[in-house]
Amino acid sequence: MTRALDLLALIGRGAFATLATAGQVAIFALVGLSHLLRPPFHARQFWRHFAEIAYFSLPVVALTALFTGMVLALQSHTGFSRFGAETALPSLVVLSITRELGPVLAGLMVAGRIGAAMAAEIGTMRVTDQIDALTTLSTDPMRYLVVPRLLAGTLALPPLVLVADILGVLGGFLIATLQLGFVPQGYLDATWDVLETMDVVSGLVKAAVFGFLIALMGCWCGYTSRGGAQGVGQATTRAVVAASILILAFDYVLTAAFFKQ
């Protein structure tokens, strides 16, 4: 009986701690968003992070999307051929990529690359007194460190996902036409016929939300890190794990909102 109560207490404490952290993250995000509307703005910081996300993440996101499109075409063809439904391949590829795989995979790749870097940079600044130094130099750390990153994450991911969408579809097209015997014009016509504006827009909205979440978790985990190199390492891991889970959770929420039957 005592053990059962101990277990219950442990679960309860864990649940309360999780709720408390969620509340702190929400307040952190709201403070960051409130600063978006009031000057001063640190445009130089914004462009630095925008370039880091949108430009320097391009190779990894592009390769991921290209190979995902190729694998998707190959695997789907294997499955569809059992039912004689090979003609559904272009539709499956383009809808999967634009609605789901483009934003989610780009988000996860950027979470690994940028979320970790943000947490490491801000965490190092925290443990080496650089954040306190900002305050003593009459600069609000939230405005200088967090707001430009939140904005950059939100605005940089949609164009990245647009590129991922194009390359993902291209990957499927290449495999379908070069290996699976599809006629190029027929494949493209089938792709255009099924694709609707909403498919692309929903993916881009997801991308903006994912970009915000990646930057938020990178900033939050870095900002609250403690205890030297080990603390920074833990913050980096937490940032990537939390951002990845949030991306998957919000993907469901947004999908349900966009494509409710």
Add this chain to the structure above:
Amino acid sequence: MSETPKIRLRGLRKAFGEKQVLDGVDLEVRARHSMVLLGGSGSGKSVTVKCILGLIPPDEGVIEIDGQDVAKLSRRDRAALLDRTGMLFQNGALFDSLPVWENVCFKLLAQRRITRRAARDRAAEVLAQVGLAASVGDLSPAELSGGMQKRVALARAIAAQPDIIFFDEPTTGLDPIMGAVIDGLIVDCVERLGATAFSITHDMASARRIGDDAAMIHKGRIVWTGSAEALGHTGHPMVDQFANGSREGPIQMELRR
């Protein structure tokens, strides 16, 4: 009538969890004088400075600057007060992502008091004041030695011409010669600006070089104040033990086995 102290602390208390770090700190710092706060590791020196700068809110007590209670100031007035202060951090706390010249003129640039072109010239001028060539301005902080980083941090602290400058362990991690050089620069800069200096250190040689007045904090309380020149022969057993680095005396190390 005596002059209003530049900084006055009354009954400052701060605890972190169970640990009472500041336990009623009372201290006055005279305007245009250099105060050195001495104390062992964990005695509350850094927390005192962080409370004055508003980096940590105290649990109790009053912090007055120029006779004004900092806690009662509006947000704008507190920001204006912070504008008049400079701080040299123990490890420099230079921003890795910026070149030296941007570090030096960070405050001026952040407040848009200066253009980027003018900031480069101003950085060269201030770097010269701390004995560094203008070409150092183009380097990144990671390319500098420890002594150079301290000089750049000092340049950053004085670039906006503050009237109160805080120094957190300015000579820690430096060899004795470089420590003396930094102390000399601190004295020069403070005199040139006509500023009030508040330093925390446990380096006795440094304390004597840079301080006019000194105080000792032990277990979160000020146990002695007096002239920095008197350090080592104050007649206060705790201060003399600390200044002379003696194992015998009222201060006993808390060792964990």
